[in-house]
Amino acid sequence: MCQLENHPLYQSGFGNEDLETCERIFSSSNNMAPLICHTSEFHWKQFLDLHFNQWDVDKYLELSAVHYPNPHPAELERFKRSKDLTDNNFESWHREELEYLKRCAGESDTTSIAAQYIELLEKLNFTEATYGSVTQVPYLTYTPAKFTSTAGLNESTWQGTNAINAKYASALWKYQLQLNVVANFEQQHNIIDRWTPLHHEYINAREYTKHRVFIHAVEELEGLVVQQMFELSKVNLAKMGYKMRKHISKAISRRSAAICTALEQYNKLAPRQRPLCPKLDYAEVIGYSLLGEFSLLKHSCYEVLEKPWALPDNREMMMKYYKLQRSQEEITRLNVEIRRLQAWVDFDGEKMKVAAQGFRDLGSSELASKMESMYAERVHVNDFHRAQLQKIYEMPGYTGCRPIGDQPRVTGDGTGDKDEEDGDNDNDNGEAFRLGDTLDRVLLY
Template sequence: MLIEQGQDEPNIALARRGLLGASPFLPTLAFSFDLLEFYRQLRRRQPTFGIQAFARVLCTFHSLLYYPKLQEKLSRAFDVYLDIRRRLQQLTDEALGRNTPNWRALFGCPCCGFKQPNEPALTPDRLHAMDGNSSQKRLRGAGRADLRELDSSYFLSPAQVDKFSDEVTGKRGKAPAPGPPVPDSDADADADADSDGLPTANQPKSKCTDGWQAANATSMGKSVTEVFDQTGVFLTTCRHGIVEFVTEMVRSGELAKYALASLNAIMKTYGDDQAVGYDIGCSMHSTVLSTSLADEAKARRLHLIVNAFHGYAHNRRCQLLFHILYQLGMGIEDLETCERIFSSLNGVARTVRHASYFHWLQFLDLHLHRWDEDRYAELSRFIYNNYRQALGMISEYTRELAVFTQITGFTGADFERWIVEERDYLESLREEPEEDMQKVSYVEALVNLEAAEELERRSAHRKLLLAQNVVDDLERRLAIEDRWTPESSEFKTVRDYIDKRKFIRAVEELEGLVVSRLFELAKANISGTGYKLRKHISHAITRRSGAVRSALDRYNKLAPLQQPPRPVLDYSEVADYSWLADFDILKESRSDVLEKAWSNPGNREASMKYFKILRAKEELTRLNVEAARLQAWVDFEDQDLAMRAQNLRETSPLLSAHIDQYRGLRAQVNDNQRRLLGRTYALKGYTGPVPGPESCYQGEEDQDDNDLDGEAEIEDDEEIIEEVLNLGDVVHRLSIL
């Protein structure tokens, strides 16, 4: 592990003995390469295991008193070791022909990038997810003396990002949207954003993004941006979870420029027909149209959508326009991939908060490479599980819809028509007519006038005159010749309408509280959420539940007074509300909405299942293509690595040996890919191509099928603890080298 050396032995001699000196000149302390590799693997699997903890473990093994200098020496040696590995990887990539620009982004996921001749065209061509996370903060001024640079294939350069800093200044008008055409009326459902990603002062924000941190980028606060240099990262991934691009967020929240730079990279790298899921995709849809990306986005048919879980917290009209369930070609994908990566990355945040910029970047890069390796190994499992899920949805929901159709007579054409009708209905409720608002003001003014007349005897003359002037002005605007009285039909109609407006506000208040409660419950169950944050969330949920009960009481008092009466709800029913679609149905309309077929809960449930069947069939089409690409890739890679190693055997034997070692590791992974692909081909209902026997896995059959559904997956924390315990004897052996 660590060896005291004489001052006359150079570093080259140490390296030949499998040791790396702790200083560049005349080292007195050296670490074995095996030990440094062991720590690299530990750090990749458990990023919270910092260099100091490992140094203390080494001292314990050697019965030495820990001293801080040892941590510094170990850190320097580990940096050099990682630099050696990066240089070796560059040589390997060059030998394998993988050093072309954006090779990793293009082919890191063979299911997305290894296209085959004569395969069916997919629309969209690729599915991406993007989002920002503020956990990976780095204190300003930390490690200021460390001026080293690291070239990571993941990170977009500051120049690629800052070119969009001053782009978002307002709308260019109602230009056609990127992707499939949508009604022009969706324009003000989205928020205009300035250079900070915020709506402009003279434009209303979209209600469905009011509570989103991404749509309110400066919510991080000035105090935070003054303390930290890096305030997080903005990720772009493929649907399989393999990272494509990363942008560092610098002294800011989730600004629009990070999303715009990511979208620009997607279009430049992947070309036409790209679909991107973003939790504020509706707002970003409008933002893109106000920038220099607008023309290219329309020409390349860039399609911005809202991912599944976050999308259900948007208002219903936004869902009908942007939610992934109603978008053609999306399959059963949820595009919530970034949240899973952030949960894993949170471990890195604990060890880079006080690091230099070089170390911040290095350890993020190290973790992302490990993440992508794991996701590559899971591609065949992804295909297998999604294929089974899609087949199960089609089988189950088709039977249920057949019974529903037999009973009601409604068919797929009705479900499609209902979506249009519901969207038109919600469109009609977007703004209150000016005449209605004036009538409301008039009735309120009459009420105030009546009250002022009653109080005139108590020196309220000025109030009476003011109320009289307001009434006169509104009568002139509305061309009212005979003043309304509380007994007149017009007065009663508007008075009822005022009561209904109060009811709408009560529904909206209840809706907002339920949304907050849903996300707090979801956050409380995310793997990697710390103890203190869990307690904070738990207290918030308790407070939120009390607020929900109060808002529910206000709602229930007004619900029976509506025409027609709205249903009275109990707390258990509201607590079980999963999404927001039903809240819009509770609100007032100017038509007989409750008599519409699409407002019936049973019909709405059937409609959802119809669209899920459509998406499941699209998923099978995409999976057939992805399975063929993955099968072709594993066959190609095995042969390519063997050929490259053979070609280098005489000219560069060490590099050839390294590629051979890499080929052995990949062969294990690729054999497992073949095994699970074979299980996919054997599924009843599989409709894709089946390769010949030479491409199928020929090893021993794994009898344990439980892990195929992900039911036996182990949490990262538990997995690393078990791994450390099992490898304890390895540490001991390394420590005596």
């Protein structure tokens, strides 16, 4: 339910953002742990600084690569035509699923009290039956062989008699204790007439209790599968030690056995549900942990598995629909980012070249040489971005602004060129000049 309410996929305006940027950065920095765990403070700071500098270089090189849009959703359109569906159907399915899970998130006080009362009554019936079976023991008969000449019953007969008496006393004590527990519960909740198996309330509460046990079985299965997924992800971590891999592998083996046991318990309870719940195998369970189907299994009453939003094909297409909606939002954002990237690459190399010349004029030849080296590398990367951006401009579905040919561009040989056409591009130039001034201040100070 939390996923349906708060996941970025269902939130308008997020685009394709999954809010996991920090997790990716932390995961990447974890690769440094084997290198710096025994180093001095200076060296581990140095290694981390080198790592994140390289991270910045790699991400700058990938700036234009992420701007390619997803393929046209022809599969979704074919599905909508075949099922006679519209976009409103997907929106309504999402709302219905969220409302249903909210209703099923918690049980009412009356239902909870009835379930607890049924559990106590069943325990009382069990203790009463146990006590009745003990009291039905036939009268004990003794033969002369069971007596001794001086001390009455012999030892073996005496021990058997004591065991029978102890069993009787234990059954009586448990029965009286459970009888008091039921009486106190009835007094606390104002239950005047004790329910019997013929009462309508007893029958309904017992059916609900069976479903409650099924819900607990599904939750246990879900927890085990999620834990195994985390352990499997840990096994794939780079540079993990051999002992840790062996430890996690053993944990996965134990978890697999526990999953099989929980799965067997689930498959025993599934046919008893109304309507019937499907039996699962191991492969399906792993898939459910990724698709979030456990909530539907837990709340299988009211024929929820027959709802349109519960059918696997419909759910898959609903996910694709929302991904398409977020992609449309991403295109709007990318139209802005592409424009900014174009302005940056057009002026980045020129400003670095001017900064290098400024250092040389001031007599700082070493700084000038370093800046020229950085300039040469940056020009190659910016040329790559220009080529990628040009491919984006030539795409049939591109809706953003295209560059107007009056901006100076630095090419790989260090020369600038200017398009012959002149145009009114005050907005582009203003943004480019702001970026250029920022770079100028960073480099010269």
